[in-house]
Amino acid sequence: MTEKDIKNILESELHTIQLHTKIKNKIQKTCMENSKQQHNSKTSRIGKSIAASVVIAVLGCSTVYAGYQLLNKVHVNEEALPALDAMQIVQINPLTEEADAYGKIHKNYSDFNTLKQDLGHPLIDSDLSHNNPYMLCQLTTNAADYVMIQVDNFILGDTDNYEYIESENRYIYTHGTEYYSPISLTADLILSESQLRNGWDRDYLGLFQFVESYTSEQGFTVNILQDTLLEDNLENVISEKSAIFVIDGVRYSLKGRISIDTLKKIIATLK
Numbered sequence: 001m002t003e004k005d006i007k008n009i010l011e012s013e014l015h016t017i018q019l020h021t022k023i024k025n026k027i028q029k030t031c032m033e034n035s036k037q038q039h040n041s042k043t044s045r046i047g048k049s050i051a052a053s054v055v056i057a058v059l060g061c062s063t064v065y066a067g068y069q070l071l072n073k074v075h076v077n078e079e080a081l082p083a084l085d086a087m088q089i090v091q092i093n094p095l096t097e098e099a100d101a102y103g104k105i106h107k108n109y110s111d112f113n114t115l116k117q118d119l120g121h122p123l124i125d126s127d128l129s130h131n132n133p134y135m136l137c138q139l140t141t142n143a144a145d146y147v148m149i150q151v152d153n154f155i156l157g158d159t160d161n162y163e164y165i166e167s168e169n170r171y172i173y174t175h176g177t178e179y180y181s182p183i184s185l186t187a188d189l190i191l192s193e194s195q196l197r198n199g200w201d202r203d204y205l206g207l208f209q210f211v212e213s214y215t216s217e218q219g220f221t222v223n224i225l226q227d228t229l230l231e232d233n234l235e236n237v238i239s240e241k242s243a244i245f246v247i248d249g250v251r252y253s254l255k256g257r258i259s260i261d262t263l264k265k266i267i268a269t270l271k
Contacts, residue, residue, distance in 0.1 A: 074202050074223060074244055081223045081244075082213040088249025089196055090189050093120030095143050108169075109137035112151055119147070123187055124247055126269040128155045134162045134171055134182075146200070147189040155183035155266060157258070180238040180257035183266060188251040200251070208242065211260065217268045220245050224260060243267060 074081045095118075097105045109115040115137045116123050129135075134153045141147040153162075153171060157179025162171045175181060190196050208225040216222050227240035238257045245252055245267070254266060 076203075076208050076210045076225060079210065081210055082221065084221050084223065084244065084251070085246040086249070087188070087190050087196070087200065087246055087251055089191065089193065090121050090249055092141075092147060092189070092191065093118065095141065099143070103142050105139075105141050105143055107139045109139070110135060112137055112154070115139060115149065115151075119149075121189065121250075122248070123149070123250065124185075124252060124270045126155065126266065126271070128157075128266060128269055132156055134173075136169065136171070141191075143191075145190070145192040145195040147187075147191065149185075149187040149189075151185040153182040154185040154254075155179075155256075157182065157256075157262075175257070178258065178262055181240075183254055183256035183258070186253045186255075190249070202244075211241075214264075216245070216264075216270075218247075218270065220247050222267060224263065226260075 074084070095105055095107075097107055099105050107118070109118075110133075112125070112129065112135055119139065132153065132155075134156065136152040138150045139147065140150075156162075158176030159173045159179050159182050160176065161174040163173070164171050173182065188200060190200065207227060209228050211224040211226045213221060213223050222243050222245045225242040225244070238259065240255060240257050241260060241263050242253055242255045243263055247270075254263065256263075258266075
C-alpha cells in the first residue's frame with residue numbers, strides 16, 4: 001500500500017472526526033520522537049513521509065469535509081501562518097461517477113488538461129508542466145461541498161529515468177541536480193456555503209517549519225514551509241519545500257525537494 005493510498009483511506013475513514021488539542025499535541029510529540037529514533041535508518045524516509053501524511057490527513061480535517069474548523073487558515077505546529085487571500089465558492093461541472101460508501105467520488109487522470117475539462121473550472125498551470133507524460137492526477141469530491149485535486153509529477157525539472165510501478169500507481173525516477181524530486185500540485189475548491197462557513201484549515205505538525213511569506217509577481221500571497229527532517233542528516237540532499245497560496249478563491253500548494261529560489265521561480269511561471 002502506497003503513501004497516497006494510506007492518505008486517501010484516512011481522509012475517508014476520518015471524515016466526521018474533530019480532534020481535541022490534547023490529541024493534536026500527542027500526535028505532534030509522537031511524530032517528533034519517531035523522526036529522531038529513525039534519524040539514521042535507511043528506511044526512515046518512507047516512514048517519515050507516511051507519518052507526515054497521517055498528521056496532515058488527521059489534523060487537516062472539519063464538519064462538512066472531515067472536520068476542518070475555523071476560517072481556512074494554515075497552521076504549522078499550532079502557529080497560524082500569515083493570512084492568504086480568501087477562498088471562495090466555485091462552480092464545477094456535474095460529476096456522474098458513482099460515489100463510494102462514504103459518499104465520495106474518486107477519479108484518476110493521466111492528463112491534467114483532461115481533468116480541468118471535466119472539472120469545468122479554470123485551474124492554474126505553468127509552461128514548465130507541458131509535454132509531460134508522467135503526471136498522475138486524482139480528483140476527490142463529495143459533489144456538494146468540496147473538491148480536492150492531487151497532481152503528482154506536475155513539474156519534472158531535471159529529474160529523469162521515469163519508470164511506472166503499476167502495482168503502486170506511482171513512478172520511480174532519478175533525482176536531478178536542481179530538482180531532487182518532481183513538483184506536486186494540490187488544489188482545494190469550496191463548492192457550498194456550508195463549507196465556506198465552516199472553513200477549511202490545514203495543520204502541519206512537527207515535520208515542517210514556516211520559512212517566509214511573500215507577494216508573488218502576479219500579486220498573490222505565498223507562504224513557504226520547509227521540511228525539518230533533514231537537519232544534521234543526509235548531506236547534499238535538498239529538503240522538501242511547500243508553497244501555499246490562494247488564486248481566484250482556490251487554495252493551491254506546490255511541494256518538492258528544490259531550493260526556495262527555484263520554488264519562487266516556478267511560482268512566477270503560474271498563470
